[in-house]
Amino acid sequence: MRRLFPVTDETAAGAARQEGAAPDGAGEWSLAELAAVYAYPASGDGGPRTWLRANMVSTLDGAAQHGGRSQPISCAADMRIFGTLRALADVVLVGAETVRQEGYRPARARTEFAAAREAAGQGPAPAVAVVSGSLDLDFSLPLYTSPLVPTVVLTGADAPADRVAAAERAGARVIVAGEGRRVDPRRAVEALAGLGYVRQLTEGGPRLLGQLVAAGVLDELCLTLSPMLTAGDAQRIAGGPGVSLPRRFALASLLEEDGFLFGRYRRP
Numbered sequence: 053m054r055r056l057f058p059v060t061d062e063t064a065a066g067a068a069r070q071e072g073a074a075p076d077g078a079g080e081w082s083l084a085e086l087a088a089v090y091a092y093p094a095s096g097d098g099g100p101r102t103w104l105r106a107n108m109v110s111t112l113d114g115a116a117q118h119g120g121r122s123q124p125i126s127c128a129a130d131m132r133i134f135g136t137l138r139a140l141a142d143v144v145l146v147g148a149e150t151v152r153q154e155g156y157r158p159a160r161a162r163t164e165f166a167a168a169r170e171a172a173g174q175g176p177a178p179a180v181a182v183v184s185g186s187l188d189l190d191f192s193l194p195l196y197t198s199p200l201v202p203t204v205v206l207t208g209a210d211a212p213a214d215r216v217a218a219a220e221r222a223g224a225r226v227i228v229a230g231e232g233r234r235v236d237p238r239r240a241v242e243a244l245a246g247l248g249y250v251r252q253l254t255e256g257g258p259r260l261l262g263q264l265v266a267a268g269v270l271d272e273l274c275l276t277l278s279p280m281l282t283a284g285d286a287q288r289i290a291g292g293p294g295v296s297l298p299r300r301f302a303l304a305s306l307l308e309e310d311g312f313l314f315g316r317y318r319r320p
Contacts, residue, residue, distance in 0.1 A: 053081045053129060053309040081307075083164050086136040089305055090274070090316065092251045100172075102245045104145075104252040105272035106261055107137050108289040112279060115286035116258050120153050125278040129309040137274060139165035141178040143204070143249035145240070147260035148184035151195070156180065158199030175201050178253070181244060182206065183260055185233035187215030191222035199223075204247070206240050208233040237267035262292030265299070272318045273301060279311035 095101035110116055111125050118124040126134075138144060139162050146156060161176040169176065180195060181204040189196075189205070196203050196219065205219050208230040219226050229243045230236040244252055254264060264270045275289070301317035308314070 053307050053314075056306040056308050056313075081132075083132070083136055083139075086133060087140060087165070087168065089307070090133070090136055090140060092140060100250045102241065102250045102252070103271050104241055104254065104264065104269055105137070105274055106254045106256070106264070106270055107134060107274045107276075108256055108261065109276040109278055110289050111282050111286075112277065113281050113283065114288050115282040115284065116256070116289040117286050118282050118284075122154070125280055125282070126276070127278070127310065127312050129312060129314070130276045130278075133274070133276070133314055135162065137253055138178055139169070140251060141253035142174060142251040143179045143181050143244050143247075143253070145181045145183065145206075145244070145252060145254040145260070147257045148182055148186075148189060149259065150255065150257035151182055151189065153257070156182075156195050157193075158195055158203070159201070161200060174251075177201055179204055179249060181240075181249075183235050183240065185211065185230070185235060187211050187219060189215075189219070191218045191224065196222040196224045204244070206230075206235050206243065208235055237264050237269050241269050256289070258287040258289055258291040262290040265290050266293040266295055268299075270319070272304075272316065275315045275317065277313040277315065 092103050093101060108116060109122050109126055109130060115125065116122065138159055144159060150156070159177040159180055166176065177200045179201040180199065182189065183206045185208045187205065187207055203224045205224045205226045206229045207226060209228050210232050216226050227243050229239040241252065254261060300320065302320045304316045304318045306313060306315050
């Protein structure tokens with residue numbers, strides 16, 4: 053993996069060792085080096101700040117999925133970054149449809165990141181937070197019954213009472229973050245921060261990411277550009293409501309491996 057664009061000042065020092073070890077870009081970056089590049093920003097007092105980043109993959113022609121799943125357009129390096137981003141996060145925010153399509157399971161503890169998470173005051177693994185207004189979810193799955201950290205379910209004030217009860221019986225923590233059966237993106241981010249989950253990561257899907265973008269709460273996009281063409285009518289990485297004016301983000305870092313580009317874009 054080679055760097056095509058410098059990382060930001062706060063992470064440059066952490067990744068400098070790789071530059072010296074493989075100046076021609078040869079070799080695989082270690083997880084620690086990836087963690088330095090993708091480190092969450094600190095607040096003014098040096099502690100963590102509430103920061104929502106997204107991690108998505110897209111083909112050259114804009115497809116976020118193939119056959120309804122993202123795995124066919126991914127690669128080994130993309131999965132290393134995927135695992136690193138999860139290991140840095142307090143919580144993984146995900147839409148109900150993505151949970152169903154991708155077969156989500158609880159986030160697992162990673163031995164390689166155990167010491168870093170403990171030093172940062174984090175638990176052994178990030179919590180998963182599922183966004184669902186209807187609560188049409190299978191609460192018998194391990195995601196709800198046996199996670200290392202209790203799964204959070206974000207829903208609206210008018211969510212079906214029987215489904216709320218089913219989620220709570222399974223062990224999930226149900227949080228109301230909207231009116232009716234709609235989850236308000238800003239309230240969802242604030243509710244998670246209120247639980248101490250300030251290092252936030254969303255893995256979509258496209259409809260949820262579109263809602264976060266439209267609400268103006270997304271701070272960073274980590275985008276893998278896959279050197280593939282799929283045509284067809286697959287979703288883009290973000291769908292749903294549009295914005296009145298396009299929002300410009302700034303390129304913070306760009307890595308490359310085997311034709312895949314791994315960009316990190318931040319709100320200016």
